[in-house]
Amino acid sequence: MKRKRTTPPLTEADRRSQQMIVKGLREAYSKVPILSEEGEEIPYVKRKNWSMFFLVDPLDGTKEFIRRNGEFTVNIALIEAGYPVMGVIYAPVLDTFYFGKPGLGSFKLEEASRAAVADDQALIRQSTRLPVVGSDDIIHVVTSRSHMSKETEAFIGELRRDYEVDVISAGSSLKFCLVAEGVAGYYPRYAPTMEWDTAAGQAIVEAAGGTMLRYEDHERFYYNRENLKNGWFLVKRL
Structure with a gap:
């Protein structure tokens, strides 16, 4: 597999996160292609006609991960007709989960690993709608x-x-x-x-x-x- 020159230094965490995310997405959405930082390089001629696809960064903030400051995330977006129509970001060390969808709104769920989430509505009920901070001078x-x-x-x-x-x-x-x-x-x-x-x-x-x-x-x-x-x-x- 050819690696992209723009890819930052890999860690074992990158690889494991990539494997878990891709496995889950393919099981749930088998017909939706996946473009990922740690995935196989897909030529533009093959992906240019995609009407919908997942765009994944299994570990965003490699430098933060290596420095152990907790400021790294897992990013998954659904792209439709060239624009993101859904996005989720999870910060594992902070155990904080952000998600957003146009028309639905954006939300933040703290202590996400402890949440009991049976469906989308349960997730929203336990989350805080964004923005939460008012304007100041x-x-x-x-x-x-x-x-x-x-x-x-x-x-x-x-x-x-x-x-x-x-x-x-x-x-x-x-x-x-x-x-x-x-x-x-x-x-x-x-x-x-x-x-x-x-x-x-x-x-x-x-x-x-x-x-x-x-x-x-x-x-x-x-x-x-x-x-x-x-x-x-x-x-x-x-």
Whole structure:
């Protein structure tokens, strides 16, 4: 199996998570294809006509996992016609589960491993609807703990000309979750990511009322491009 050059260093946890997720998805949704960071590289000519597929990152935040700071996640998104229509993010160390679906809303479930979930409605009843934090006079910006760029620093500098700005650092897709919760108003990402890094987070943010827009044209972010490497983007609470 040919490995992609953009893939970060693998850990045994990546492999085990990949195997468990793919097995579960294939058992439940045998006809829906899966595109995953740790999966086999699928040529664009084969996947370009997919109307629906799962986009999976079995361990997002490899650096956070290696550093043992708890800020790594498992991300699964369902993509339909190029856009995420469902996203789930689980932070195993925090035992916190985020999920979102446009039209349904976004939710956060703490102590997720202890929850008794028989169906979707039971899951929603035990969860907190997002956002949960109200607006204040301070602009809260969440940035990558591992990948700060000069462009991101410039974005923060521009905001500071007119507002009081608080900068929050977080790892993995938890940055999207902080925007969905209302803890942060902005998540600027002016550094490389891959499609599996962002799809689940985008679904959760959008279902909570936020946006994720491409830097170059301020249009909604979309997926299953020929080059799976993402361009710059801005996630905004409202």
